[in-house]
Each structure stands twice: as C-alpha cells, then as structure tokens.
Amino acid sequence: MSQYFLNAQGLTKSFPASDGGEPLTVFDNINFGVNEGEFVCIIGHSGCGKSTILNILAGLDQATDGVVLMENKEVSGPSLDRGVVFQNYSLLPWISTLKNITFAVKSRHPSWTKQQVLDHSMKYIEMVGLKGAEQRKPSQLSGGMRQRVSIARAFAIEPKLLLLDEPFGALDALTRGMIQEELIKIWSQSTQTVFMITHDVDEAILLSDRILLMTNGPYAQIAESVVIDIPRPRNRTDIIHHPHYYTIRNHIVEFLVKRSKELANPETRTVEAPSVSGLRYPPEVNPATGSVQENMYPLTGKEDAA
C-alpha cells in the first residue's frame, strides 16, 4: 500500500527491434507518485517517452513491465475516472462544440435527463468562456478555443485524475498564456489531481506543485522531482518576481541542457535513488519513496539577487 493517490511502479516500455536485434527500451523502471489534488508536470526532451507514460496512466497504452495504481487499484484500461486532454484537441469534428461535451457528460452520467446533461455541459462551456460558440463545429473555432473545449470536456466529466498531454503545445504564445491562467483558475476551484506533460519550463513552474524531470532516452528515467514552493494563487506577471522563481528555473534549464544527457549515459545511470549531487534547490523528493531530502545548499539572499 502506498500513500500516493496515483502510483507508477517500475514502468518499463520497450519496443521489439524491427530487424530482430536488441529491443529498444524507451524508459526503464520509472517510479513516481502523485498525491490527491496535486498538480504535477513532467518535463523531458522529445523521445524520452513522456507521452507513452501518460498513455499508460490513461490506460490507452500498456507498459512492458510495471504497474500503475490509482487509489491502490491497478489501471488496466481507459476509464472515465481519468480524463485526457490531447495535444491535438481530439474533438469530434462532425458534431458541435456543445455535443462534443454532452456526449462525454452522457457517458459519465447515463441516468441523467437531457436537461441535466445540457445544464452541466453549459456550465463548463461558460467556465472556459465559450458561451455563444456552443453551436459551432470545432473547425469553426480557433486553436485556442478548441483546446478550451477539450479542457471543458475533460473537467465536465469530473475525473479523479486529469491527464494533459502538452495541451498548449500547438498554441501561439499569447493564447497559451491566457489559457494557462484559465487552467489555473478552473483547477483551483476544483480538487482535481492533474498530471501534465510540457516542454515549457515557465509553464511548468507556473502551474505545478511538483515537476518531474526526465533524462533522455533510451533507458530514460525520472531523475528528479522538484517541488515548486511558490505560493498560490500564482499569475504569470507576479510569479517571475518571486525570489525562488529563477533559482528553480535555472535549475530545471540546467538539467535539461546538461544533466539530462549525462544521466542518460548508461555508466552514470542510477535507478533507485536519483542523483542529488549538484542539486542546490529545491528539496528533493525521492519519487520512489516520497521521502523528502533536505536541501544541500539552502537558498541564500545572495542567490536571490543573482
């Protein structure tokens, strides 16, 4: 039994080589946990298997080895308990915005009346600011609006766990910023547990309680779990003035630029205890056990200025 709401244990994914040679192992022995109500982001370079991990959590893909437990029950297939927002929105293009949401709500609550389904769906359409556009087809919406519909659909089914696969990856920077703030707003009104993939360090810091850093594949690992201790509510303009912001940011960027490569080297690779050497801030949480390690170099005022 683990204390985590969601627990990934020893996840491994390998693909058989096409020429019958050694199979390609994308990631190996991935362990992490997510607490209830927590917002966790995962960052890593392309090809490290982030999307595969998310699909395994969703139940859409199967791990070669290892299990995912949600509320101590094994995840064996897709479920309405785990809502997914895909990068390409995945709205059904032949039905209207409203119907894209009502079909999901109907699936969640088969016993509801038409009116109940409609009211519930409209509530979430309003929440993402799309009232008035509900009769439009997805093709008549901009990319940002489509992603809002997708987010509304995911929140409308009130899943226990929300999985976001680079939800803002295809949006321009301005739209992205707006929707990020909307997401925080919606999330803070709920008690939703969120697991999100992103490539954007600023986005991750803005949104997350904790960021998992992955080394490069093959044999990718979760090397660190960085706790973001910047108090909420956060917004894009104020967060960069917080004294910890750039320390955290620099730490993550340094990881992505330098150490994600070094740690991917089979010689220096570690499995159980992620490397803590060189980690200055913030506290390290061992993703496997959840135990918090003390900072090696606590933050000083000097670093704030830097």
Add this chain to the structure above:
Amino acid sequence: MQNLHVRSALLSLVILTLFLGIWEFANQPPEAKEALTEYEMLMGGSEPQARVPNPSEIGKLAIEELSQPFYDKGPNDKGIGLQLLYSLKRVLSGYLLAALVAIPVGFLIGMSPLMHKALDPFIQVLKPISPLAWMPLALFILKDSEISSVFVIFICSIWPMLINTAFGVSSVKKDYINVARTHELGSLRTAFLVILPAAAPTILTGMRISIGIAWLVIVAAEMLVGGTGIGYYVWNEWNNLDLTAVVFSILMIGVVGMVLDLLLARATKLVQYVE
C-alpha cells in the same frame, strides 16, 4: 466568380451548337439524282444507305417520347419513362441489397485485421469478375431473369462499397478512437457515434462509385435478359432499325446516370466534415 459560371455556360453552349450544327449539316441525305421509282415512292423516298439520324430528328422524337413517357402498348411499345423506371427499380434493389451487405461486412473488415486478412483473398478474386459473367449461373440458380439481373447489380455494386467502408473504418484517426475509449463508450456507441461518422465520407464515396457502376451494368444486363428496361429498349430499337430511338435512349441513359451521381454527391456533402 459569377463571371466564370456565365462564361463556362456560354462556352458549353457554343461547343454544343457547333457539334450539333456540324452533325446536322454534314449528315444530309444525298440529293435524289433521278426520278423515284415506284418502289421508292412506296417506301417514302430514296435512301440507298441507312444514316445516323440528325439532331433535328432526334429532337423531334425526344419531344414526342417525353410528352408521354409512361404509355404502355404491349411488350414492344412502352414509354421511355416506363423503361427507365424498370431499370431504376432493378438498380436500386440490387444496390440497396449490396449496401446492406457491404457496409456491415466492410465495418467488420475495417475493425478486425484478422477478418481483413481472412477475407482479402476472396475479395481480390471476386472483385475483378465482370458482373455479366455471373449471369448464366444466376439464371440457372435463381431461375428468374428479373432476380438474376438484380443479382448482377448486387454483385457489381458490392465491391466499391465494401472496400471503401473497410478502408474508411480502418483509417479512422486513432485520436477519435482514443476519445471513445477514454469516455468508456461501448462498442455500439463507438460504432455509431465515432467510427460511422468518421468513415462516412469514405463510405459515401464508395456508394457513389457503386451507383455509377450499377447504372453502367444494368444496360448490358437488360440487353441480355430482355423483357423490360432501358437496356432492352436500346436493343429492341436496334432490332427495329430505329437509330433515332437508339441515340435518344443513349442520351436518356446519360441523363439518368448523371442525376444518380448528383444525388450521391449531394449525400456525400452532407456527411463531409472539416477537421
């Protein structure tokens, strides 16, 4: 581009006029060089050789036929509308039966790689067979020329629908399937809510190809089995040496074929979606 429409219509009209004009004037009967013999008088003129009829003669016949398309004066003299209706009835029954079989089977093939692999050899062998080659066997087994011609339509229109349905279903984007899976849609709801609408444009394209082929084949089938229908009509008029009626019915076959295609094109547009 209103302008383009007008200009293209004008150009079509010019081409048609030129074509009909050249046909009309290059195809005049030769001048009588000497006085008609008694026999020629009896036969109504001197024409040593049969000619392809002129547009004006065809037009005259067309007006005559179309003014009373549904008359019925016995097996050898029925209105063109009636004959077309006979053919349409056969085409539609064969075609709808084919759709009833092809779409569910296509679904199955598209959904299951196993069924695809298992059924593919049969389809590949049966598909290239000329539908008329089935006629003797159909006549022998079914013992009815009417049902046999419906069967021939069935067998020729099944393949495009089957193949397009299978292709459409198997190439539904994985994202849509994942949406269905994450929302725990049952297999029936997935089929009707996600796969069918996603594959509908491809399926309708197959249906459009099929109706075209069915209309091509019915003429030949009716020439073989005889009795009624536009194919029989063409062949009957040929036996009567009434080339004017032959050309007229060729035109009518074209017009009806075009209307069928337009209807299916309209239906395809209804299910089209923009991603």
